[in-house]
Amino acid sequence: MKINGNYKNLQESYLFSDIAHKVAAFCVRHPGREILKMGIGDVTLPLAPAVVSAMERAVAEQGDKATFRGYGPEQGYPFLREAIRAYYGTFGVFVDADEIFVSDGAKSDLGNILDIFAADNTVLIPDPVYPVYVDTNRMAGRRIVFAEGNEENGFLPMPDEKVAADIIYICSPNNPTGAAYTARQLQAWVDYANRQGAVILYDAAYESFIFGRGPARSIYEAEGAKECAIEFCSFSKTAGFTCTRCGYTVVPLALKREGVSLNKMWLRRQTTKFNGVSYIVQRGAEAAFSAAGREQIKENISVYRANARAIADALDGAGIWYTGGKNSPYVWLRCAGASDSFAFFDRLLEETGIVGTPGAGFGKNGEGYLRLTAFADEETVKKACRKLRAFFS
Numbered sequence: 001m002k003i004n005g006n007y008k009n010l011q012e013s014y015l016f017s018d019i020a021h022k023v024a025a026f027c028v029r030h031p032g033r034e035i036l037k038m039g040i041g042d043v044t045l046p047l048a049p050a051v052v053s054a055m056e057r058a059v060a061e062q063g064d065k066a067t068f069r070g071y072g073p074e075q076g077y078p079f080l081r082e083a084i085r086a087y088y089g090t091f092g093v094f095v096d097a098d099e100i101f102v103s104d105g106a107k108s109d110l111g112n113i114l115d116i117f118a119a120d121n122t123v124l125i126p127d128p129v130y131p132v133y134v135d136t137n138r139m140a141g142r143r144i145v146f147a148e149g150n151e152e153n154g155f156l157p158m159p160d161e162k163v164a165a166d167i168i169y170i171c172s173p174n175n176p177t178g179a180a181y182t183a184r185q186l187q188a189w190v191d192y193a194n195r196q197g198a199v200i201l202y203d204a205a206y207e208s209f210i211f212g213r214g215p216a217r218s219i220y221e222a223e224g225a226k227e228c229a230i231e232f233c234s235f236s237k238t239a240g241f242t243c244t245r246c247g248y249t250v251v252p253l254a255l256k257r258e259g260v261s262l263n264k265m266w267l268r269r270q271t272t273k274f275n276g277v278s279y280i281v282q283r284g285a286e287a288a289f290s291a292a293g294r295e296q297i298k299e300n301i302s303v304y305r306a307n308a309r310a311i312a313d314a315l316d317g318a319g320i321w322y323t324g325g326k327n328s329p330y331v332w333l334r335c336a337g338a339s340d341s342f343a344f345f346d347r348l349l350e351e352t353g354i355v356g357t358p359g360a361g362f363g364k365n366g367e368g369y370l371r372l373t374a375f376a377d378e379e380t381v382k383k384a385c386r387k388l389r390a391f392f393s
């Protein structure tokens with residue numbers, strides 16, 4: 001028996017446990033001082049009432065012999081796939097219900113999709129970014145090249161014709177930087193992918209934080225994307241489903257490689273290895289798209305968006321360079337006056353009690369930056385903004 005030796009190439013992920021230790025040590029040093037938690041990318045507001053009552057009704061159905069259900073369709077119940085299809089239509093993107101796969105979340109699908117690709121593909125991953133893309137590919141032993149995000153490109157790297165890639169990750173709005181591509185910029189990525197015969201894996205987990213015109217809501221706003229892109233989305237950050245669990249992935253019927261439909265491959269993979277999402281949760285997800293659900297969720301997102309805006313305003317006042325702060329729950333700021341992002345994290349915690357996330361945890365290009373999240377209550381953010389102003393003055 002041989003283990004998968006690729007696991008030896010994973011970097012130990014101490015980031016969030018390191019942070020927890022530093023915060024615990026701070027509390028011991030300064031008993032009674034307030035901690036302002038803006039570090040972890042997890043929602044803080046509860047499920048929308050429309051979602052809760054839909055799930056309560058579904059639980060009651062499952063307790064009644066007349067309406068009880070056993071195994072469900074692996075791809076998701078038609079009622080939810082239809083609701084997702086209609087939702088795409090609200091921002092002018094047309095997808096077929098057969099192209100939509102309901103899952104327990106974007107992270108699972110982003111990792112599992114790699115099952116349908118050979119191990120000897122070269123993968124292009126933005127740096128800095130959500131660490132799951134790098135780790136899932138390292139586990140399979142794939143060659144990784146990086147698309148460099150930096151201040152010059154506003155942490156939105158564009159394609160480089162000299163770089164050959166088979167699988168391309170794009171995260172927009174980006175975690176951790178909050179930067180988001182316009183449809184025109186995505187068009188350049190789609191054209192590049194189609195020229196290379198590559199497949200784009202587009203992570204739209206923060207799509208619902210985009211209000212009005214500006215950034216794109218979906219990769220399918222670019223022409224030719226149905227021939228090269230798979231899109232991942234989630235109810236986690238949108239509707240507070242990080243514990244409840246539900247997401248969806250779009251694999252276009254037009255997406256073929258070596259004469260094989262990737263939609264059919266993914267269907268085969270999911271029907272073999274995935275049991276689907278519980279009926280109760282899918283009814284909750286469906287309710288997130290109802291008129292009442294949409295209104296309630298929008299209120300929650302507005303709270304996070306206002307928090308992000310307040311942090312950005314405080315940084316504007318202090319003259320600190322940052323990205324994000326709009327169309328995203330994240331603000332990504334330059335670690336002014338510190339040698340590296342961990343030293344900056346320590347100083348900020350010591351002087352203000354604010355807990356952020358050191359940028360180095362998101363890739364080499366994250367060094368020198370810190371992520372603050374807007375997933376906190378308004379009071380915490382108001383206090384943090386006052387402290388940030390004092391800290392930088």
Ligand SMILES: *Cc1c(COP(=O)(O)O)cnc(C)c1O
Binds near residue numbers: 104108130
């Ligand atoms: C939070 C997050 C996800 C995970 O979504 P789940 O549906 O909870 O698995 C995926 N991508 C990015 C960029 C995220 O920040």
